[in-house]
Amino acid sequence: MKKFGLTLLAAFIGGGIALGTYKVFENKYTDNMTFQEKQKVYFASNPSAPITSSAGEVDFTQAAAAVTPAVVYIRVTYSNTSSNSDQDQLQQLFGNMFGQRAQPQGVQMASGSGVIISPDGYIVTNNHVVEKADKITVNTNDHRTFQAKVIGTDPNTDLALIKVDASNLPIVKFGNSDDAKVGEWVLAVGNPFNLTSTVTAGIVSAKGRNIGIIGNEDNQDNNPFGRSGNQGQPRAANKAIESFIQTDAAINPGNSGGALVNTKGELIGINAAIASHTGSYEGYGFAIPINLAKKVLNDIEKYGAVKRGFVGVSFTQLDPDVAQTLHIDNTTGLYVKDLVHGGGAEAAGIKAGDVITKVDGSPIYESSDLQERVGELQPGDKVHLTVLRDGTEKEFTVTLKADAPPAVRTAAAPSKSAAELFNKLGASFMPLDNSQKAKFHVKSGVIVTQVRPGRLFDDTEIPVGSVITSINKSPIGSVADMDNAITNTRNGLLVISGVYPDGTSFSNTFQVQ
Structure with a gap:
């Protein structure tokens, strides 16, 4: 009995030493962690009861309670010189529609949402929410106010990483967007119409949607797809990656950058756009998959910019009409039109005229199926492509090559804080x-x-x-x-x-x- 008591005492002392040592070195080592690793540390130190759900007994209260504290309201101020006359008219239209007070000439304001993903103040939002911002104010669910700075942006996915000077913030747990199923319940959490902490429910309507909104500055009058942020501007991007999760959960102006979560309270997407002819919700919303976002955000935090790998092909997405025009039998997959000289596909042996049918064993039905998978990887990573050539399937392993160096460009002018x-x-x-x-x-x-x-x-x-x-x-x-x-x-x-x-x-x- 005495030995047992000594053993128990030693266990308590050892546990205390381990916990104390962890707390001493926690800040030192978390600085070098990815966001996924920081989240593991956070949820290991802050355990919570598991959230369960059932299609037979629909109850979203646990998921809403878990997520809402970590979704923030973002207000941005930017000078009128950073917009054009068309945008000014659009801003006035949005202001009149949504009851916002007109801003003085030369100063514009807009709003959106963001999701806290790290206890030390990192927040994910949309690029189109903060891209032109001079001043970014973040209001948390518990009514605290912070000034934020832009750590980096990625116009190609419409994502941005901003940071506030704070610690021990509540965060939303990352989920796995690849596991999201069409028909499953999801919640959209954000700040539409300046109404903070709004939760709406719906289902996943579709996955892998490519709606052509990122970088689409032409034919805006005929394009039903619009941003879900109150800024409402078309964005430019040379190599847009679109593989949206489509949902019928209500998403409105101001929801941009907010959370799309499953019924376990796990973040599976960042709300980004709506399909609407009026500027308001008409039944279709779109979110950036979190698996794609995690790679982009980790790159921005670690390297200051996104390191993106490329297959090195130009292709046409096949459908019956395209197949008929090309005089081929395949009606699904990606028809290789050309290869980048010195690119990964050329080095692997892929040829013009091949049809890419699978990536890493998963069938390709749309261009987004390939783009999303490649968008999650780094230069030097490998992807396995299944190609149909002359009626025969062939397997190729392609090493992704880095993009050409970025154009020599630069950035903006100073003010107060x-x-x-x-x-x-x-x-x-x-x-x-x-x-x-x-x-x-x-x-x-x-x-x-x-x-x-x-x-x-x-x-x-x-x-x-x-x-x-x-x-x-x-x-x-x-x-x-x-x-x-x-x-x-x-x-x-x-x-x-x-x-x-x-x-x-x-x-x-x-x-x-």
């Missing part, structure tokens, strides 16, 4: 590693990994690949250094110094507005 000034710069940054320091002959600095159109870096042609070494003569060694530096203006001037990608130095002075 550190977060607002940071957003006006319109760029994303990562600290230099030792090899980059040696290459540019600098002791410290941050490298520009992304530049967003219409912002300060874009206007002044500070391109991707440039190194920022000082701001207002304050040395820059990390992204955190920039917050203090950009608010330390002298006579209203902002001085940014660094090195261009070709090695030449620059020092640009800007008037802070």
Whole structure:
């Protein structure tokens, strides 16, 4: 009995030491974790009762209670100069329709939703909600207010990662969007019409929808698909990836960036668009699958920009009409029209005229079936493609190649708080590693990994690949250094110094507005 007591005491002491050690090192090691790993740590430390559901006894109260605290209301302010006259008319139309007060000339406001995905303040939303923002205000479900800054955006998927300075925030648990089934119940949580914390229910109506909204700036009058954010602008993207989850859960203007969750309270999509001729809900909403979003968000947080791999083919999606035109028997799959020279498909042996019928063993019926799978992977990853050639199936393993280097572009102009000034710069940054320091002959600095159109870096042609070494003569060694530096203006001037990608130095002075 005495031995048992000693053993029990030792177990308690050991457990206490382990817990204490974990708490000491928790912050240190979570900095290097992916969002999925941070979520595992969070839910291991904050266990909750499992949420169950039944089609026979429909009850969404548990799922709604689990998700609502982590869905935020986002308000953005942006200057009228970052929009065109067509957009101004659209903004006025939305304001009149949805009861928003008209804004003074030169200042515009919009709103949307976001989902907290990490306890340390990272929030996912739509690119079209924050892309032009000078100031981003985040209101949480418990009525706290934060200023947020844009960490990075991906116009090709209409996703953005923003961050607030907070800790121990509630988060929504990631689900698996691949497991979502057509016909299953889902909830849409967001802030439509400025009505905060609204939950609507519906089912998954379809998966893998490609509706041609990302980057579709033509024929807007005839296009029934619109953004679900109050900003309501068409977005430009060269290589859009669309594989939306379609739902009949009510999604309205202001829902953009909100959560689409299953009845277990798991995040399976980020609400992004609606099909409507009026601008309001007409029965069809669309969400970005979370499996695609996780890759994009982890890349932005880790690299400052999305690292995307490509198969290296141009193709036509087959249907009976296309098959008849091409004089082929196959009516499903992707007909390879051409190959990128030096691309992964060419190296693997795929040829023009082949029909891609499967990716990693899953049938391809639409282009989104291939795009979503490839969009979840990195350059250097491999995909297995099944190809039909001359009536015979062949298997190929394609190593994804990186895209061409980004165009030399840049970002925006400064104003008040550190977060607002940071957003006006319109760029994303990562600290230099030792090899980059040696290459540019600098002791410290941050490298520009992304530049967003219409912002300060874009206007002044500070391109991707440039190194920022000082701001207002304050040395820059990390992204955190920039917050203090950009608010330390002298006579209203902002001085940014660094090195261009070709090695030449620059020092640009800007008037802070």
